[in-house]
Amino acid sequence: MHERLSFYVKRESALHQLNPLTKLTLVFGLILPAFLVPFYWTPHLLLLLVVFPLAFLGKVQGEYFTAVTKLILPAAGFLFVMQALFIPGGETVLAKLWFLTLTQESLMYAFANAVRIFVMVSSFTLFMLTTHPSELMSDLTQRGLPGQFAYVIIATLQIIPQMQAKASTIIAAQRSRGLDTESSFARRVQALVPLVGPLVFGSLVEVEERAIAIEARGFTSRRPKTSLREIYDRPLDKGLRWLLILIMLASLVSRIWFS
Amino acid sequence: MNIQIENLSFRYPNGVLALRRVSLEIAPGEQVAVIGQNGAGKTTLVKHLNGLLLPTEGRVRIGDWDTRHYSVAKLARRVGYVFQNPDEQLFTKTVAEEIAFGPRNLGYPGERIQELVEDALQLTQLQAMRNTNPYDLSPTWRKMVAIASILAMDTPILVFDEPTTGQDAASVTRLAMIIAELKRRGKTVITITHDIDFCAENFARVIVMGGGQVLLDGPARTVLGKAEILAQTYVDPPQITRLGLRLGLAEVVCTPQEFLDAFEKQCAA
Structure with a gap:
């Protein structure tokens, strides 16, 4: 009811209008160059000149920068510190802390790596913020992805909030029967059986019902299926995808060529 | 209370x-x-x-x-609270154990728990199913088990x-x-x-x-x-009430018996 099924934020923007597959290609069109192109400042430039503007283009800058400060920055920062301190080698010693040495080389290496991770997580975040999961799935199934595969992914996304809702009802029901879930640790452990039992039984029953329900709606039919969602694939999308594939190839070639 | x-x-x-x-x-x-x-x-x-x-x-x-x-x-x-869906609370192997869960949580002495379980089984007509696994019962009877499990708490x-x-x-x-x-x-x-x-x-x-x-x-x-x-x-009033209203009975009726009584009175008058 109030749990969100996905990260998706519904807005009208150029990024939202792109075909899901184009956006997925864009994700890899950002990640591959960031990791492969030998030029040192590639990930940094990509982040500043492509990823950040894309967040504004998709009108999800608020959500995106919240994710950056809460998740991406701490993770990348942690990675940076660890790598800067623990990667061996490098001549130019900048500082010595007890048994740790900080060299210019390890610092540079860690900085590039942290920004690569930043770019990778950011592009996926932007993708998820601007793409509805079922839109992605219906697009991919129309392109030939087996329906079973799409179902598994969608069901996995949906099962978490459903299980949460179910678990909280069960907890409420058992507490109403005097089950103490709030005092000592031993009590809480004892309280697990009455909570897990109905959750597992209920979920098994649900799986069966779900199977019957989707079967009744022609899930295994081999005929082409129509979809409630109309997904657009404009010439712009096709052009963009080719461009991105070229960029990916170019970064791969540059990697092999210059090393 | x-x-x-x-x-x-x-x-x-x-x-x-x-x-x-x-x-x-x-x-x-x-x-x-x-x-x-x-x-x-x-x-x-x-x-x-x-x-x-x-x-x-x-x-x-x-x-x-x-x-x-x-x-x-x-x-x-x-306050005993019977939830809508019995499947969200049933977890034991037998009906009797399920019913005893609530009173046991409330810390009643063993003998009293026994009495309360018997009483709840009898009220819900579940005596014959006391040793059955609740999940082997039909949804109708599972509901009775859920009700019995609250009745036994004697709130x-x-x-x-x-x-x-x-x-x-x-x-x-x-x-x-x-x-x-x-x-x-x-x-x-x-x-x-x-x-x-x-x-x-x-x-x-x-x-x-x-x-x-x-x-x-x-x-x-x-x-x-x-x-x-x-x-x-x-919400629609009960059918019998609506019938009564349509027939212009002097009083509002809620049950068939009330309807019959009011109708006879009307006819006699």
Whole structure:
């Protein structure tokens, strides 16, 4: 009811209008160059000149920068510190802390790596913020992805909030029967059986019902299926995808060529 | 044990205001039905009775206990709550064990638990199924197990959330018998229901909710006769009541017997 099924934020923007597959290609069109192109400042430039503007283009800058400060920055920062301190080698010693040495080389290496991770997580975040999961799935199934595969992914996304809702009802029901879930640790452990039992039984029953329900709606039919969602694939999308594939190839070639 | 609800407002974390300044008093031993359309606030209201929800504003008192100061597990001594879906609480291997779970949590002595389980089995007519696994029973009987498991807690107040949904006629009759027996024992029974006939035949007092407020509250006969207000919350009076109204009987009738009596009186006059 109030749990969100996905990260998706519904807005009208150029990024939202792109075909899901184009956006997925864009994700890899950002990640591959960031990791492969030998030029040192590639990930940094990509982040500043492509990823950040894309967040504004998709009108999800608020959500995106919240994710950056809460998740991406701490993770990348942690990675940076660890790598800067623990990667061996490098001549130019900048500082010595007890048994740790900080060299210019390890610092540079860690900085590039942290920004690569930043770019990778950011592009996926932007993708998820601007793409509805079922839109992605219906697009991919129309392109030939087996329906079973799409179902598994969608069901996995949906099962978490459903299980949460179910678990909280069960907890409420058992507490109403005097089950103490709030005092000592031993009590809480004892309280697990009455909570897990109905959750597992209920979920098994649900799986069966779900199977019957989707079967009744022609899930295994081999005929082409129509979809409630109309997904657009404009010439712009096709052009963009080719461009991105070229960029990916170019970064791969540059990697092999210059090393 | 009386229930006092004073100026109760409740807002869900997502911002929905589900109850607006509801004030009610329910005396010990009353049989109350709560009716109204989906989303009217019925379940939200009764979840306040055992502390599953706490007031955003106002307060709820069960006897001398303010629900804000007692845990749900503590309040379970005073208020038994039967949830809609029995599958969300059944976990033991036998019916008898399931029924004993509540009274054991409340810390009753062994002998008394035995008595309470026997009594609940008998009230719900589950004696023959005492050693069956609840999941081997039909949904109708599983519901009875859930009800028995609350009856055995011997609380002065009982709350039923839509007990008749999905039940066959035999089960509804059994429920009516249970409620009559609870009344005889002086227990307070509060039932949410969409089954208007069930409501008319078994409850002396009816509370009609709509939009988070109490629209009507009073004796069943008075409340169920007010078709226009009931319509606001998408409730039709019972068929027999509507028939009575159409025939222009002098009084509002709720049960077939009342209808017959009123009709005979009308004809004689």
